[in-house]
Amino acid sequence: MITTIGTRLWHYLPLVILAIVWEAVVKFGLVSTAVLPALSDVLLAWWRLLEGGDLWVNGAASLYRGGVGLLLAILVGGVIGVAMAWWKPARAAMSPIVEIFYPLPKSALIPVTALWLGFGDMSKILLIFLGCMPPVVLGAFNGARGSERTLVWSARSLGASRLRVLWDVVIPSAMPELLNGIRTAMALAFVLLVSSELIVARQGFGYLIGFLGDGGNYEGMFAVTLTVALIGFAADRLYQMAQNRALRWRE
């Protein structure tokens, strides 16, 4: 127990060193506080934002937008991807469209969704939905395509209906790739969310960062930036843990 904590600490020591260096260069006056607020002041500002409720209100708005958009992208994208692998006409119709949309820099959609739906929740949800769909579609498609022919044939020869094979064989074997696609989509969702809020919004983490920065409250700006970064990191780690649990059946 103690050794594992020790190795953990040793592993993350560089981050602690960075934090100490940050605090030290500001406290010793090597860097002006107008450029880099001290870490301790940032933590203080973070606590004040937490207490004042600003962080909760804006955080809830961001997580709601990101969550709904991502969920829709997973549902619709997963269905499209599996359909493309399962049904030839769907593949013929969709694959060139996916090929065009996949390399589109998704940030280009921000002005369009703002044009259609304004500056509120709906434009962000649409943006994240559209932006996150390509990786999910591709993951589901590659996964479902990769399901072993022999498994499908055996299931069919044992009398399983096509739908049954889809549900019991194709979708489970599509899972690993689909889950990887969703992980990419999640990272993309954070980027699109924060940046669209930075550019056009009246609420959300990105808005709060821009608002505090414009007001010259750099401690607050750094605090919110680090909060968003840590939430993105934590979400990815939790997702990875859940993914490993969900795929335990694969040896």
Place this chain on the structure above:
Amino acid sequence: MARVDDILLSQTGPRPSRASAVMRAGLWHVAAWTPVIVLLIAWELFARSGLVTPFSLPTLSSVLERILDDAMSGELLLNLAVTLWRALAGFVIAAVLGILLGVAIARSAWTRWFFDPIISVGFPMPKIAFLPMFILWLGFFDLSKITMIAFNTIFPVVTATVIGIQGVDREIIWSARNLGTSERRLLWDILLPASLPAILTGLQVALPIALIVGILTEMAMGGYGIGAAMQGASRFADSRGVFAGILEIAAVGYVLVKGMAILRRRLLVWHQEALEPTTV
């Protein structure tokens, strides 16, 4: 990505027989793109039908006309050049530094100890949130934009390089050492070529990120570029300008991603993966 594209493309039709292979391949190529053409025609018809206002969805023809106008006035070329310059400058900086750092991490225990937690925590972070910080430190111009692009794209390059070098067959390294290879020659003649497929995969992940972030910095800070032009058009409710920007940037993204896939094939002619049939 190349692999995925291959799968998508190779599935669009049966392989033509040897006889009229060229012509049939050409026909299949056109036929495979029918859905895109249908989509574009549907856009034009839907926009003309009166079900949507020209503000929400301008007709495709008017958007193309707009692109042509911008091309004539030289504005398109300027914005394209500025966007590409920033994205590629950031990408190249990230590629060089990322490969160097990746080699250092893979080869030296101390570098690994120091950078491993930083990379593994930094990779999944939405680094775009740091944009206002970069503006505060580096100002509104190219310097902050290019730095932001490099900062966002370096992580996949480092990770891919580390994975590539650590995956090199030990016995090859041992035999090279046994034959008296210097560390430098080991790196240039063995480690880098052997990990090139992995490094290229990292670069293929990084390139679209460079473009996404480049567009975002332009939207947030202005100062020419396609992103800035789109944001300006959006602010003045000029929907044709917005859609023109989308088409332009989609074309840029498509060309860059395809170009990267072609470059990969060129660089890896000697590698096993080049033997697999490709249609890119």
